Amino acid sequence: MIPEALELFPGGVNSPLRAYRPVGGDPPTLVRGAGGHVWDVEGREYVDWVGAFGPLVAGHAHPDVVAAVTEALACGGPFGATTEAEVRLGRMVRERMPAVERLRFCTSGTEAAMSAVRVARAATGRPLLLRFDNAYHGHADMLMGGEGLLIAPYGDLDAVAALPLDQVAAVIVEPVAGNAGVVVPPDGFHAGLRRLCDEHGALLVFDEVITGFRVAPGGAQQLYGVRPDLTVLGKIVGGGLPVAAYGGRKDLMDLVAPVGPVYQAGTLAGHPAGMAAGEATLRLLDEAAYRRLEQLGSALEEGLQEVGRVARVGSMLTLFMPDETAFAALHRRLREAGVLIPPSQWEAWFVSLAHTEDDVERTLEAARG
Numbered sequence: 001m002i003p004e005a006l007e008l009f010p011g012g013v014n015s016p017l018r019a020y021r022p023v024g025g026d027p028p029t030l031v032r033g034a035g036g037h038v039w040d041v042e043g044r045e046y047v048d049w050v051g052a053f054g055p056l057v058a059g060h061a062h063p064d065v066v067a068a069v070t071e072a073l074a075c076g077g078p079f080g081a082t083t084e085a086e087v088r089l090g091r092m093v094r095e096r097m098p099a100v101e102r103l104r105f106c107t108s109g110t111e112a113a114m115s116a117v118r119v120a121r122a123a124t125g126r127p128l129l130l131r132f133d134n135a136y137h138g139h140a141d142m143l144m145g146g147e148g149l150l151i152a153p154y155g156d157l158d159a160v161a162a163l164p165l166d167q168v169a170a171v172i173v174e175p176v177a178g179n180a181g182v183v184v185p186p187d188g189f190h191a192g193l194r195r196l197c198d199e200h201g202a203l204l205v206f207d208e209v210i211t212g213f214r215v216a217p218g219g220a221q222q223l224y225g226v227r228p229d230l231t232v233l234g235k236i237v238g239g240g241l242p243v244a245a246y247g248g249r250k251d252l253m254d255l256v257a258p259v260g261p262v263y264q265a266g267t268l269a270g271h272p273a274g275m276a277a278g279e280a281t282l283r284l285l286d287e288a289a290y291r292r293l294e295q296l297g298s299a300l301e302e303g304l305q306e307v308g309r310v311a312r313v314g315s316m317l318t319l320f321m322p323d324e325t326a327f328a329a330l331h332r333r334l335r336e337a338g339v340l341i342p343p344s345q346w347e348a349w350f351v352s353l354a355h356t357e358d359d360v361e362r363t364l365e366a367a368r369g
């Protein structure tokens with residue numbers, strides 16, 4: 001850790017996990033990334049499975065993304081006015097996710113989730129929100145805990161049905177849980193949520209900040225064939241820049257200002273550089289790209305099963321070790337071998353299009369040791 005960082009920022013970081021508290025040791029100071037690899041300040045190279053915690057499905061510094069962002073920045077802005085780039089990326093989102101009939105770009109997943117539930121409360125006139133345990137929907141007060149928030153065990157429809165759903169504005173769910181390690185939803189979970197929401201007049205909100213454009217072209221809602229009322233996007237939609245979005249049914253999104261009473265705004269929303277990065281990234285995600293992500297993901301999963309239990313959906317996976325100490329030891333060992341994985345057992349590893357079979361092999365060799 002750069003000593004001055006400890007002076008400047010709480011824990012030396014601008015986001016808590018970067019402090020490496022769960023695994024201990026000094027977090028690396030990274031200076032460069034290219035494809036599936038990163039380099040630290042001492043020039044050591046690592047295979048990078050952290051992928052900035054989700055956005056980098058194209059890997060670091062993909063030439064198309066760099067070119068698009070460079071061109072956008074050279075054109076000035078942001079302009080405080082709607083641009084063609086926003087329309088293009090908005091159209092690409094809607095083509096891939098038909099349930100997102102209308103959307104609003106913003107700058108973080110936190111903001112998008114907060115805004116989506118604000119819309120749900122306005123639409124239903126109900127106070128309560130329901131989320132699942134160990135889920136993460138950003139750090140807005142209304143989704144962190146406290147009054148107005150019900151919490152059910154992930155995957156447990158009976159527990160959901162036992163709650164006062166008639167007073168619930170929205171059920172918000174990560175369709176593949178990614179912040180408790182990867183947790184694959186039980187069969188029929190989302191269809192069951194859809195049914196319960198319809199029966200009780202609650203809205204179903206999919207937080208696809210991780211899964212959106214990662215697990216399938218149309219995200220988890222395509223993979224599981226369930227249409228949410230509202231969708232929260234982030235990470236990949238901005239191709240590594242600070243872009244997020246929320247969207248869904250037109251009638252709901254028309255509650256947002258200036259059409260409706262739900263005020264939500266953003267100085268940097270729809271930033272040209274972010275729109276360019278998102279567009280360039282989504283363009284890379286054709287059918288062949290998803291086959292490639294699946295191929296690399298399954299090779300990694302297969303090898304890692306020799307070491308522990310693996311949960312995976314496509315290019316997001318977690319290797320569960322028996323306990324935190326074992327995970328910390330694994331993390332240290334991989335790092336020494338030039339492989340970076342998330343500094344917590346409860347985060348997903350992210351495979352990118354830039355990773356290679358070699359990266360998988362190097363990782364498995366180190367993990368077996």
Ligand SMILES: *Cc1c(COP(=O)(O)O)cnc(C)c1O
Pocket residue numbers: 107108109110111113136137138139174178179207208209210234235244
């Ligand atoms: C990362 C994440 C968020 C928050 O996004 P930020 O851009 O970090 O605010 C919300 N929901 C899920 C599922 C996430 O993984």
